[in-house]
Amino acid sequence: MASLEDTRRKEFAVLATPAVLFVGAFCIAPLALLFLYSFYRVDFVAMVPDLNLRNYATVVTSETYRTLIGKAMLHGALVAGFTAVLAYPLAFFIAMRVKVYKAALLTALLIPLYTGDLVRIFAWRVVLGAEGILNTFLLWIGATEQPIMALLFSTGASLLVLTYNYLPFMVLAIWIALELLDRSLLEAAADLGAGRFRTFRHVVLPLTLPGVLVGALMVFALVIGDYLTPQLIGGSSGVTVISAIHDLFGAAFDWPLGGAIAWVLMAVLVTLIAALATLALRSRLGRALLRTR
Amino acid sequence: MERSESELSGDAGDEGAQSPLLVARNLTKDYGPVRAVRSVDFTLRHDSFVTILGPSGCGKTSILRMIGGFEAVSGGELTLDGVDITAVPANRRPVNTVFQQYALFPHLSVRDNVAFGLRMKGRTAEMAKRVDEALAIVRMEAMADRFPAQLSGGQQQRVALARAFVNQPRLLLLDEPLSALDRKMRKHMQIELKELRQRLGMTFFYVTHDQDEAFALSDWMIVMNHGVIEQQGAPQDIYRRPANAYVADFIGGANLVPVTVMAKRDGVAGADTPMGRIECPCAAGVAAGSTAFLCLRAEHLVLSPAATARAFDGVVTHVIFQGDSKIVEVEGAGRRLTLTAAGTDGVEPGSAVRVGFDDAHAWIVAG
Numbered sequence: 018m019a020s021l022e023d024t025r026r027k028e029f030a031v032l033a034t035p036a037v038l039f040v041g042a043f044c045i046a047p048l049a050l051l052f053l054y055s056f057y058r059v060d061f062v063a064m065v066p067d068l069n070l071r072n073y074a075t076v077v078t079s080e081t082y083r084t085l086i087g088k089a090m091l092h093g094a095l096v097a098g099f100t101a102v103l104a105y106p107l108a109f110f111i112a113m114r115v116k117v118y119k120a121a122l123l124t125a126l127l128i129p130l131y132t133g134d135l136v137r138i139f140a141w142r143v144v145l146g147a148e149g150i151l152n153t154f155l156l157w158i159g160a161t162e163q164p165i166m167a168l169l170f171s172t173g174a175s176l177l178v179l180t181y182n183y184l185p186f187m188v189l190a191i192w193i194a195l196e197l198l199d200r201s202l203l204e205a206a207a208d209l210g211a212g213r214f215r216t217f218r219h220v221v222l223p224l225t226l227p228g229v230l231v232g233a234l235m236v237f238a239l240v241i242g243d244y245l246t247p248q249l250i251g252g253s254s255g256v257t258v259i260s261a262i263h264d265l266f267g268a269a270f271d272w273p274l275g276g277a278i279a280w281v282l283m284a285v286l287v288t289l290i291a292a293l294a295t296l297a298l299r300s301r302l303g304r305a306l307l308r309t310r
Numbered sequence: 311m312e313r314s315e316s317e318l319s320g321d322a323g324d325e326g327a328q329s330p331l332l333v334a335r336n337l338t339k340d341y342g343p344v345r346a347v348r349s350v351d352f353t354l355r356h357d358s359f360v361t362i363l364g365p366s367g368c369g370k371t372s373i374l375r376m377i378g379g380f381e382a383v384s385g386g387e388l389t390l391d392g393v394d395i396t397a398v399p400a401n402r403r404p405v406n407t408v409f410q411q412y413a414l415f416p417h418l419s420v421r422d423n424v425a426f427g428l429r430m431k432g433r434t435a436e437m438a439k440r441v442d443e444a445l446a447i448v449r450m451e452a453m454a455d456r457f458p459a460q461l462s463g464g465q466q467q468r469v470a471l472a473r474a475f476v477n478q479p480r481l482l483l484l485d486e487p488l489s490a491l492d493r494k495m496r497k498h499m500q501i502e503l504k505e506l507r508q509r510l511g512m513t514f515f516y517v518t519h520d521q522d523e524a525f526a527l528s529d530w531m532i533v534m535n536h537g538v539i540e541q542q543g544a545p546q547d548i549y550r551r552p553a554n555a556y557v558a559d560f561i562g563g564a565n566l567v568p569v570t571v572m573a574k575r576d577g578v579a580g581a582d583t584p585m586g587r588i589e590c591p592c593a594a595g596v597a598a599g600s601t602a603f604l605c606l607r608a609e610h611l612v613l614s615p616a617a618t619a620r621a622f623d624g625v626v627t628h629v630i631f632q633g634d635s636k637i638v639e640v641e642g643a644g645r646r647l648t649l650t651a652a653g654t655d656g657v658e659p660g661s662a663v664r665v666g667f668d669d670a671h672a673w674i675v676a677g
Binding site: 199201202204205206207208209210211212215219220223224 | 378379380399400401402405406407409411413414415416417426427430431473474477
């Protein structure tokens, strides 16, 4: 006789199989192949299965690739930080103060995501460009004599547009955490003498930090993987580790080295995320909170 | 606890020279067009256990939340120790609350939960000692470093209590704190609560819909219905002398027999009943010439009464076994009446019985 647990297991197997097959066939298998290629060697226009670690040595010893990976991490962290700071007040407002128009506001927040990447990026070029809205305005009010070229095609511009792009993800992550916050805890804090600020500092913020962390991980990964924004907004500073991989797979025809960089990047990302998650879960609080569910 | 018979209802009068702890005057709460609390007046004395009892939606929780400062007062005023607190925000009231679902902070240990109030008030010097004392009182010292999720319902309840009373509030509000516990645990916690209150010498204001709980705990009871106070007084007075048919029915489920009041003088009514004419004490509001109810408690109705008692014939319709006693439902005097009896062997549905009661237990209330 099948126990309830056995039935559950079978149910899970049946329900999960399509997704597992899909991801396995179209994502994991190519990645595995890429992993294999990363040990190959390129001889003119052919890949030679002469397995060795030369490509990984190149990645690790090359100043350029190390800097690119470091820059990707830095930009990911910066944008995650910017979005968190910008998103928290907005998410707080939507979750705590808005009652009737909650759905409308959340939909409005997502509208930019319905338009394509390119559309949004070119919209920013219209704003930031040499003859763009911002420069025209600055010239008109006499704040500057010459159009400010650094508004576009700079690291700053790139970070600005990336922040704009991924803000909705952060807002959603924090908003969910705030919606899940038990409102009676706010009353309990007030009852125990905490004013608004201290209720936020001691109750709301610590209990919604997991939401901020989830949002940060999402934005971090998305920023590192973003190819278009640095290319089209960053100008000469737009070379990223992703564009380097793209070049290696394209013009340079060095799939093995491209694969090696991709795998190093992935390894760094996974290690970082795993370390963060372990830290969060290993903490006394994390263990205690997990036990509620 | 013992009160004079004359103190039937009305204000929880000031005893001696001591002024009341809390006074609510014309207290009103509106939620949009709905009036949840309709201009109620009551007074809480120092060092007492007050329960506010009523069915769900009667306004009792709204009153607690207004005293706690979680709901704005729509009308009337609240005075605590002579100070008007009507407009004082929750975090500045010398009142603490034990919430229905405890509302413990999940990210803080038991110790930090209990210390929260003292920390917010900057009383860090005495904090450790007082937190330890409070935890000892609720016997949770050993659990001080655990988190709420690692505690059972009863343990969380104790922490919630300690977190509130450690601040030494003037008034402790308890919002149906035992409703989430199982029956056995609830009985146990009732005794603990009563002992705790005596030990702390604090006034407890306790919201419940459970009349047994209200009887078990309180020195003073406020019975509410539809946003108004139907009656307030000592539990035994409310039980013996309900102010009206609603209270008589809600508290202890009295048998109510319609009668015609013929005369009334000095709180004694003469009424024609299906069991003959009765003269007995009556509640205010009973008027000569009107229809009222004879209120008979189940335990005051007896089967096969002595010859001296007032008696009538009836037929048993149901018998419900209760362990040490039985609940017997009898059709008699034109009504279905409920009585409790021990040792009723041979009484079963269909048996003809004689039911009686002593006039001394009779009480008449207005409809």
